[in-house]
Amino acid sequence: NAGVTQTPKFQVLKTGQSMTLQCAQDMNHNSMYWYRQDPGMGLRLIYYSASEGTTDKGEVPNGYNVSRLNKREFSLRLESAAPSQTSVYFCASSFFTGELFFGEGSRLTVL
Amino acid sequence: GEDVEQSLFLSVREGDSSVINCTYTDSSSTYLYWYKQEPGAGLQLLTYIFSNMDMKQDQRLTVLLNKKDKHLSLRIADTQTGDSAIYFCAESNPDTGRRALTFGSGTRLQVQP
Numbered sequence: 080n081a082g083v084t085q086t087p088k089f090q091v092l093k094t095g096q097s098m099t100l101q102c103a104q105d106m107n108h109n110s111m112y113w114y115r116q117d118p119g120m121g122l123r124l125i126y127y128s129a130s131e132g133t134t135d136k137g138e139v140p141n142g143y144n145v146s147r148l149n150k151r152e153f154s155l156r157l158e159s160a161a162p163s164q165t166s167v168y169f170c171a172s173s174f175f176t177g178e179l180f181f182g183e184g185s186r187l188t189v190l
Numbered sequence: 191g192e193d194v195e196q197s198l199f200l201s202v203r204e205g206d207s208s209v210i211n212c213t214y215t216d217s218s219s220t221y222l223y224w225y226k227q228e229p230g231a232g233l234q235l236l237t238y239i240f241s242n243m244d245m246k247q248d249q250r251l252t253v254l255l256n257k258k259d260k261h262l263s264l265r266i267a268d269t270q271t272g273d274s275a276i277y278f279c280a281e282s283n284p285d286t287g288r289r290a291l292t293f294g295s296g297t298r299l300q301v302q303p
Contacts, residue, residue, distance in 0.1 A: 083232075110290075112290055114293075119198065119295055120295055121194075121196075121278060121293040121294050121295040121296050122233070122278070122293040123293075124290050124291075124292075127290045137290060169232055169233070171232075171233075178235045178238070179225075179233070179235070179291060181232030181233045181234070182232055183230075183231060183232050184230075184231075184232055
């Protein structure tokens with residue numbers, strides 16, 4: 080059972096570079112989420128998609144864009160990476176509510 | 191907006207009980223959760239409680255909810271070294287369309303042999 084798969088697991092970028100974090104789930108979940116995790120700050124919601132075709136901003140959306148490509152896939156794009164975006168990024172999905180299933184995380188370093 | 195607060199660190203001895211506390215600000219929260227994160231991994235749901243309950247027990251885990259004080263706690267009985275992890279409290283209110291969870295900062299539980 081794959082669950083939620085994120086790629087890449089690790090990435091190092093230079094300031095100003097762009098990249099896309101990919102996320103796919105095979106549980107037929109309606110909702111998908113992108114969070115970032117920083118030390119002492121817990122998880123903060125960047126964007127979420129309640130259903131295919133919809134996306135909404137979370138707590139910290141600046142500097143990011145998302146695409147809900149289809150029901151399975153939800154990507155997060157950094158158009159011009161900044162050192163403040165150094166973090167661990169988690170994708171999650173849920174069918175109804177509450178029980179979010181998380182990927183293993185993508186560790187991003189921006190130099 | 192919604193806010194969830196937790197202490198950052200707790201250390202206990204193996205076999206003791208652990209109690210991890212959480213406070214939240216949104217009185218309309220309808221679901222409250224505890225997630226566990228092991229090193230290098232994503233979060234996994236441990237247990238949850240509806241806001242109309244005040245206690246839920248699941249094997250070694252006991253969740254207590256004081257809705258008046260907006261206080262949630264997780265008690266782990268007979269704590270084992272395998273319980274060492276970061277524990278996150280979270281809340282949501284899907285009745286208002288707010289399905290995404292708001293997480294606390296996490297409590298790192300260290301279990302000493």
